[in-house]
Amino acid sequence: MRSQRALRALCRDTLKGLDLDLPLDVTQLCDRFGVQRGRAIRLIAHPLPAGVPNGIWLAADDADYFFYQANTSKLHQDQIVVHEFGHLIAGHQMLGAVAASALTIPSDEQSDEALSRTCYSDEREWEAEMLASMILNWAGEARLTVGSTPDDTHLRGIQRVLGGHKGWL
Numbered sequence: 001m002r003s004q005r006a007l008r009a010l011c012r013d014t015l016k017g018l019d020l021d022l023p024l025d026v027t028q029l030c031d032r033f034g035v036q037r038g039r040a041i042r043l044i045a046h047p048l049p050a051g052v053p054n055g056i057w058l059a060a061d062d063a064d065y066f067f068y069q070a071n072t073s074k075l076h077q078d079q080i081v082v083h084e085f086g087h088l089i090a091g092h093q094m095l096g097a098v099a100a101s102a103l104t105i106p107s108d109e110q111s112d113e114a115l116s117r118t119c120y121s122d123e124r125e126w127e128a129e130m131l132a133s134m135i136l137n138w139a140g141e142a143r144l145t146v147g148s149t150p151d152d153t154h155l156r157g158i159q160r161v162l163g164g165h166k167g168w169l
Contacts, residue, residue, distance in 0.1 A: 001123045001126065001127065002090075002127060004130060007090075007127060007130050007131055007134060008134060010089060010090065010131065011089075011131060011134050011135060011138070014033070014089045015029075015135070017036070018032040018033060018036065019032070020032065020149075021148075021149040022139065022142055022143050022146055022148055022149045023139065023143045023148065024078075024135075024136070024139035024143070026043070026077075026078045026081040026082055026085075027043060029082070029085065029135075030043060030066070030081070030085060033085070033089075034063075034064075039063060039064060040062070040063035040064070041063065041064045041065075041066060041085075041088070042063050042064070042065045042066070043066050043068065043081060044065060044066065044067050044068070045068060045069075045070035045077065046067050046068070046069070046070055047069070047070045047071050048067070048068075048069045048070075048071075054068065054069040054072065054076070054080045055067065055068040055069065055080035055081065055083055055084045056084070057084045057087050057088060059093065064088060066081055066084040066085070068080040068081050068084070078136070079132060079136065082131075082132040082135050082136055083128050083129060083131075083132040084128070085131075085132070085135070086127065086128035086129070086130070086131030086132045086135070087124065087128040089131065090124070090127050090128060090131060092124040092127070092128065146159065
């Protein structure tokens with residue numbers, strides 16, 4: 001298991017150069033990271049049943065898919081997506097690669113593995129939750145101290161030079 005210091009470094013290295021806006025938009029985070037690494041991340045809200053995780057990451061042939069609970073608040077949905085993003089950047093391959101056509105009917109093995117992720121005793125779950133907390137805490141602090149990211153590219157540059165984004169990005 002990685003230390004919190006190592007996870008913080010992973011956050012910085014991953015998010016560096018994505019030019020993320022404040023307030024943090026999880027769709028923008030996933031889109032920009034997907035472009036940077038050359039593999040799309042698709043976000044799919046779905047009414048997941050009780051007793052299964054609130055989010056599931058599936059690596060398909062064409063992209064990575066983050067399924068997240070549709071029946072919850074926007075704040076909770078963002079937490080779920082960033083948690084799945086944490087799994088991805090930490091290199092946790094939660095469910096095996098599948099063909100895009102198989103996304104609607106996961107195998108029994110994939111379903112069993114997804115169901116086993118409902119607690120934080122697994123080191124991978126702890127790391128993903130720590131990464132999500134770090135990203136969301138940074139975004140919240142930066143939003144309070146920096147405000148929103150300006151649309152004007154010159155103002156964006158000045159904001160960065162003056163310490164915008166709290167030095168993380």
